[in-house]
Amino acid sequence: MSRGRILQKWPRNVPSDNTIKGVKEAVKNRNRLIVLVLLFSLIFSLAAFAEEGRFVKVTAYDVNIRTGAGTETAVIGTADFGDSYEVISVSNDWYQVRTGKGESGWIHASLVKEGTRFAASNPTIPVVEAKEAHVNVRGGASTSYEIVTTIGPGTLYPLLQHNGDWMQIRLPDERTGWVASWLVTESQNKAKSAAKTQQSQATVVAKELNVREAPSLEAKVLGILQQNEIVPVHAEKAGGWTEITYGGGTGYVATEYLRLPGQALPQAESRPGDAAAVQVKLKEPANLRTGPGTNFPVLTAGRAGSQFAVTAKSGAWLQVQLDPDTRAWVADWLTTVSGDLGSLPEEQATLDNRLRGKTIVLDAGHGGFDVGAVGRQTGVFEKDLNLSLARSLYNKLVTTGAHVVLTREDDRFVTLDERVRLAEQEGADLFVSLHYNTNDDAALSGSMTFYYSENGKDHQLAVRVQQELVKSLGLPDLGARYGDYYVLRENQVTAILVETAFLTNPQDELKTKEAGHGEGAAEGLFQAIVGYLQGQ
Secondary structure: OOOOHHHHOOOOOOOOOHHHHHHHHHHHHHHHHHHHHHHHHHHHHHHHHHHHOOEEEEHHHHOEOOOOOOOOOEEEEEEEOOOOEEEEEEEEEEEEEEEEEOOEEEEHHHHHHEEEEOOOOOOEEEEEEEEOOEEEEOOOOOOOEEEEEEEEOOOOOOEEEEEEEEEEEEEEOOEEEEEEEHHHEEHHHHHHHHHHHHHEEEEEEOOOOEEEOOOOOOOOOOEEOOOOOOOEEEEEEEOOOOEEEEEEEEEEEHHEEOOOOOOOOOOOOOOOHHHHOEEEOOOOOOEEOOOOOOOOOEEEEEOOOOOOEEEEEOOOEEEEEOOOOOOEEEEEHHEEEEEHHHHHEEEOOOOOOOOOEEEEEEOOOOOEEEEEOOOOOOOOOOHHHHHHHHHHHHHHHHHOOOEEEEEOOOOOOHHHHHHHHHHHHHOOOEEEEEEEEEOOOOOOOOEEEEEEOOHHHHHHHHHHHHHHHHHHHHOOEEEEEEOOHHHOOOOOEEEEEEEEEEEOOOOHHHOOOOOOHHHHHHHHHHHHHHHHHOOO
16 A cells, blocks of 8 residues: 555645634633523522512511510511511411521511512611500500500601501500591601601509609609509619600609510619518419418419519518509419528508408509590599599508498590499499599699588598598688589499599699508598498
8 A cells, every 4th residue: 555545645734733723712711601501590590489479578576586376475676677588497476587698587577578578778667656645556446345445646657557436556565556646647757767766665563553743752743653554764763763754755664564576574672671671473373462470362463574672571471662652462482582581571461351242343544545634734634543543442452351342443535424334333332433534724732532412421421521621631621511513413323423633723733642641541531431431
């Protein structure tokens, strides 16, 4: 075989080194393009997956993010109105959401709505503000529902929905409630601002709580807050006091009887030389009684976990402070004690049984939307003074063995007919309606008591009550008088109506704010009622 023939088998155009290099570059470029296409496809796929994923948007202010699906779990953070979170899982009424890289938390379903992620913004939300103090917040859109709490001016509450003349709002502790639209003002507010406003509030946990002019027990009492009432908080002060907004100005209350949103019931501060250094915590729900024994009437019920300062002991019973003006007794075997019980004074309380078998109905006048007279200087509502006086008198009367009934135990509206019917249903021996007076003449001052029958038992009772009331309060004696009032006229029970003092008189009104006023009025009424019934 010749060499020439061998050469004929090779291609005639053999590529050069440059050509081979170009082919290699083309292959590399093609591979790069394929990688980019795959990468973009993956990105778009992930984006599409994210858009199809589940997200929730926060629909309330300052929402708690918790470690688990329940309010008993710890709070690890808060979310603002309008925040969006990716949903990881769902458990009953709780969403587990992604809060950060490798981190998650739980939010209750009532505080969010499902949707897609949206850009962060500073949205506005509808809010309401109470036009006056002590606006009732109810469990539903009607006055027939129970009162959840009360609110006052100076605080904004997120508006959730309308139902006729009622508005559903969100409270600082994540509860919701309904208010009458004519008692509030609706507006738009920045979500962040609303959340910030809500953070500086607290709920009253005592049955009643005095608001004082200065952070001292010797300071003048400006008014009384009721249990579950929400108050704007300014700052905590030394000595166990908190500054709050009250009556268009500021006031001071005992810190131990306030609870901030998400906070457990506070433990009273221990102060040197003070019996409050001894504390108890209820192991289980327990009756809190007027005296140290099961033969004493129940004043109220305590919840498991509630904490109280201990002020005295009597055998196996401990006296606890419910609020600055109210004490009760609880069996020590129902509590966990911290502190030295030996440092407490030993008290001997007895049930005298002077009025055993007697039934007395105490009628705290007005209530709910019917506020009664209003103090011109302090803005105090008559309905609140009436209820406070009724409670104080109740505490005294039950120690005598009497069966005592209140026509209302909280801030609610009760019709006149319902008050009368209750007395008759109970087969009451006495019906005592408690009020504070008002008159166009601001100079008019003093106490008076009304009856309906000129020569009946109610006249005798009214005269005795008037004498003791004037003796206790030191106000001008305006006498026992005939009064054509429904609760007297329509009542088959011996009934009187007491006008303790005039809220339209500057001096009388200021006396109602003195620490001893309520106690003095209750003591005068107590002595008169006991004396009258023992004389029958």
